[in-house]
Amino acid sequence: MIHSLKKITAPAVIFVSFLLPALTYAQDSFSFMETSKQNEHAPLNNKAFFKYEFNKRLKYKFTYEKAEGQGTDNEVSDIIEYYTNESDFSVLYFNNSRNGIIYNLNKDTNPVLPVSIKDESKEIKPGNFDYFTGDIPLESEIADIRKRKKLKTDQILELVEKKTENDLIHYKYNLIRNNKAKTNLGIIELDVTNDDQNFNNNILYDMEPLFFKNKIMFDKGEIKSYSYYNTAKKRTKYYESMNNDSVLLRLSFTKGCCVSSLE
Structure with a gap:
């Protein structure tokens, strides 16, 4: 990032x-x-x-638009x-x-x-x-x-949907500006595996710092996909899990x- x-x-x-x-x-x-x-590891430099x-590598395909309003050819x-x-x-x-x-x-x-x-x-x-x-x-x-204790951001993530589909938990958030009009800024969707492995919030911070700024942390699972949709409901940023080893x-x-x- x-x-x-x-x-x-x-x-x-x-x-x-x-x-x-x-x-x-x-x-x-x-x-x-x-x-x-x-069995034997090289020592770390003491100085x-x-x-x-x-000890683990996770690969994601990151797709995004270089500029707004240029269509899929600009991805x-x-x-x-x-x-x-x-x-x-x-x-x-x-x-x-x-x-x-x-x-x-x-x-x-x-x-x-x-x-x-x-x-x-x-x-x-x-x-x-x-x-x-x-x-x-x-x-x-x-x-x-x-x-x-209170949020320090004018961009609020509001959870509007959470559902389990097969082995995934799907989260949908409205991204709104925290003003009197509650201006809509977009939609963020997150798919997380439904398992007992510990969730790494540092990866989520890199993908989208707003989760940390909104004090939203996860305990279990692994990110399978992240999507950001603008106000025109067009997906402009997308992470898709490929593999890990x-x-x-x-x-x-x-x-x-x-x-x-x-x-």
Whole structure:
């Protein structure tokens, strides 16, 4: 997703440079990835600021419109991969580019950590992320949402339908502007598997932050599809689950900047 990366601003960099004057280091970052678990794992770099381990990969086809009102010919699709940790629910977002994002909304510091493959000689693949760039304004926004009892958004999700169909639970929400007129902004539909696996709300946050802003969290299941319809009832954004598999991806970051604190 781009929304997190756009919020990295120069003032935030200047502010944190006073807190962490020597945050950029010369050590090489370390990564390791296998498509299945092994008995012996490569060790994480002990000098790293941030260390992550992911053991599951979920693939989605993401279809969206490049511009409004151009018809289906203007639709484009990307393959999105989410690497997840089944223990702490951390998620790495990867869209086959040099920029990614690591999410963990349960953390007080750096719940959203943009990462990149800064070394241009490296191949574009998730195991080659080697640089982190904190997003302090977004961290503050997330912390504020978590501590507030009342919603802090003018875009409200109103559940209008919930039904079970075969092995799926279908949710339908009206997206409305919270003003006197209750302006209709669109419709969001979500299909979640009806099973006992733990739901990863970090993936949902990447797909649609409004669920978190509306304090809507799920406990069980896995997202099979997400759809957004505009006021003309035209679907302009769609995630469709493709497959998932077990992997072992380890990332250690020794270089980066602009975080509020180190762990």
